[in-house]
Amino acid sequence: MAFASLKLHASLQRGLKELGFTRPTPIQLDAIPPALEGRDLLACAQTGSGKTLAFLLPILTHLMAKPRGATRALVLTPTRELAAQILEDLNEVAVHTPLTAATVYGGVAMGPQEHAFRTGVDVIIACPGRLLDHFRAPYATLAHLEYLVLDEADRMLDMGFLPDIKRVLKHLPPRKQTLFFSATMPGPIATLAHEMLKSPAAINLERKSVPATGITQAIYPVPQELKGELLLALLTRGDIREALVFTRTKHRANRLAEFLDKRGISTERIHGNRSQAQRTKALDGFKHGSFRVLVATDIAARGIDVEALGHVVNFDVPNVPEDYIHRVGRTARAELTGEAYTFVSPAEEAELHAIERAISKRLPRVTVPDFNYAARADAKLEIPLAERIAVIRAKKAEDRARAAAKLARRETAAGQAPRSARPSTRPAPGPALSRPASSRPASPRSASVAGERRGDDSPYAKPGQTESRSDKPSRGRRFRSGEGRKGPRRGPHA
Numbered sequence: 001m002a003f004a005s006l007k008l009h010a011s012l013q014r015g016l017k018e019l020g021f022t023r024p025t026p027i028q029l030d031a032i033p034p035a036l037e038g039r040d041l042l043a044c045a046q047t048g049s050g051k052t053l054a055f056l057l058p059i060l061t062h063l064m065a066k067p068r069g070a071t072r073a074l075v076l077t078p079t080r081e082l083a084a085q086i087l088e089d090l091n092e093v094a095v096h097t098p099l100t101a102a103t104v105y106g107g108v109a110m111g112p113q114e115h116a117f118r119t120g121v122d123v124i125i126a127c128p129g130r131l132l133d134h135f136r137a138p139y140a141t142l143a144h145l146e147y148l149v150l151d152e153a154d155r156m157l158d159m160g161f162l163p164d165i166k167r168v169l170k171h172l173p174p175r176k177q178t179l180f181f182s183a184t185m186p187g188p189i190a191t192l193a194h195e196m197l198k199s200p201a202a203i204n205l206e207r208k209s210v211p212a213t214g215i216t217q218a219i220y221p222v223p224q225e226l227k228g229e230l231l232l233a234l235l236t237r238g239d240i241r242e243a244l245v246f247t248r249t250k251h252r253a254n255r256l257a258e259f260l261d262k263r264g265i266s267t268e269r270i271h272g273n274r275s276q277a278q279r280t281k282a283l284d285g286f287k288h289g290s291f292r293v294l295v296a297t298d299i300a301a302r303g304i305d306v307e308a309l310g311h312v313v314n315f316d317v318p319n320v321p322e323d324y325i326h327r328v329g330r331t332a333r334a335e336l337t338g339e340a341y342t343f344v345s346p347a348e349e350a351e352l353h354a355i356e357r358a359i360s361k362r363l364p365r366v367t368v369p370d371f372n373y374a375a376r377a378d379a380k381l382e383i384p385l386a387e388r389i390a391v392i393r394a395k396k397a398e399d400r401a402r403a404a405a406k407l408a409r410r411e412t413a414a415g416q417a418p419r420s421a422r423p424s425t426r427p428a429p430g431p432a433l434s435r436p437a438s439s440r441p442a443s444p445r446s447a448s449v450a451g452e453r454r455g456d457d458s459p460y461a462k463p464g465q466t467e468s469r470s471d472k473p474s475r476g477r478r479f480r481s482g483e484g485r486k487g488p489r490r491g492p493h494a
Helices: 010-019 026-036 051-063 080-093 111-119 128-135 153-158 162-169 187-196 224-237 250-262 276-287 321-328 346-359 385-413 444-454
Strands: 041-044 073-076 101-104 123-126 147-150 177-182 201-203 215-221 243-246 267-270 293-296 311-314 338-344
Touching (some): 026 041, 026 051, 026 177, 026 201, 051 073, 051 080, 051 123, 051 177, 080 101, 080 123, 080 276, 101 111, 101 128, 111 128, 123 128, 128 162, 153 162, 153 187, 162 187, 177 187, 224 250, 224 338, 250 267, 267 276, 276 293, 311 321, 321 338, 338 346
Parallel strands (some): 041 177, 041 201, 073 147, 147 177, 243 293, 243 311, 267 293
């Protein structure tokens, strides 16, 4: 069946034809008709199956008949890269329409995103966290929303976005068409779908999550310390022309990128510690061939769509089989072919066996000829934690010394002695000293008071008279006998 047989808007059909899309993928064929009818949708779709157009095409078709100036569709995604990819796909297929869209995610300025809310773009593609930030302001209202899409719902669960999604739903109107897409269907996601959807059309709910059929998978057993050398050998020999390489941590991604770049392999990296501008530049450079290798963590496992990507390399074995499936799904997209290599050290055999059980297939083991598996690594990719802490402490000490030297130079230029050369103003420590007696003669008043305190005769009293505290007149109000401060005492019959 061709796209022309689906009841899509003519302008969208034209855009699909120019992109070279003539027939829908299975998920598109199953999802587009019920979505065009206005039904809610609950679909399990694997990575690279074409699910983005499966929800965009029916929504855009409906929006063509709606007035402009109000946001009527919201797409929630787990990562910035996926949001940017959906926007790119939308702009390509809707190039002959007046429809507008914008992304809303963190790491970039909020000004352009606020402008998108105020002008009422037709579609907003957002990550939940930044969307909630905007909802605090009065301009971010989606009162006219008619379509809601949750893409990669299971990934949002893994990243802890489930509470944020529930908070987002409180800001949306209750009546809307909801399209729910997830690669897997864990319990919390199934519960959320049951709460959100009304009599949904179910698609592929019984499908087992496995890699696409066009992916050639292979296992490369190798000692942990030689993984970098093995990857370098495969790149140098031409077995891998370009590759998306996944590491376990951001630190290993940095070290691997540095290792390859020093050896003449153009490499960039993308992970959570990189700014959005750096991540965008790295991804665009990899797509356009400026870098042969893009090293990434699992934050990029969903959202990177590189046309005809030949190789994906699992430099570290993922902890759960689902991450493996989404990693290797970056290749062989849109029914193309690709290769996925996984480097496995002896300590990672348990994770490999879990992956093979999940996909019900034993993957072939490959040994690279002429590679010295007994060699000693030139450099460590994983620096021990104690060494990293020591480096950080040494750098902080160096920064403090540099700041002190800078302050001393400023004080010297201002004509002041540096603080280190100034005499101390604090008294030298010594034995406690008793207070010396005053040499000043006591005043008559002070002597009189002193005598009163001692209860002895005052030298200033009249002869034969002793002055005491009780003899002194009160300085306060004088009262007659029988009066208090509140007035004369009164009897009960007064």
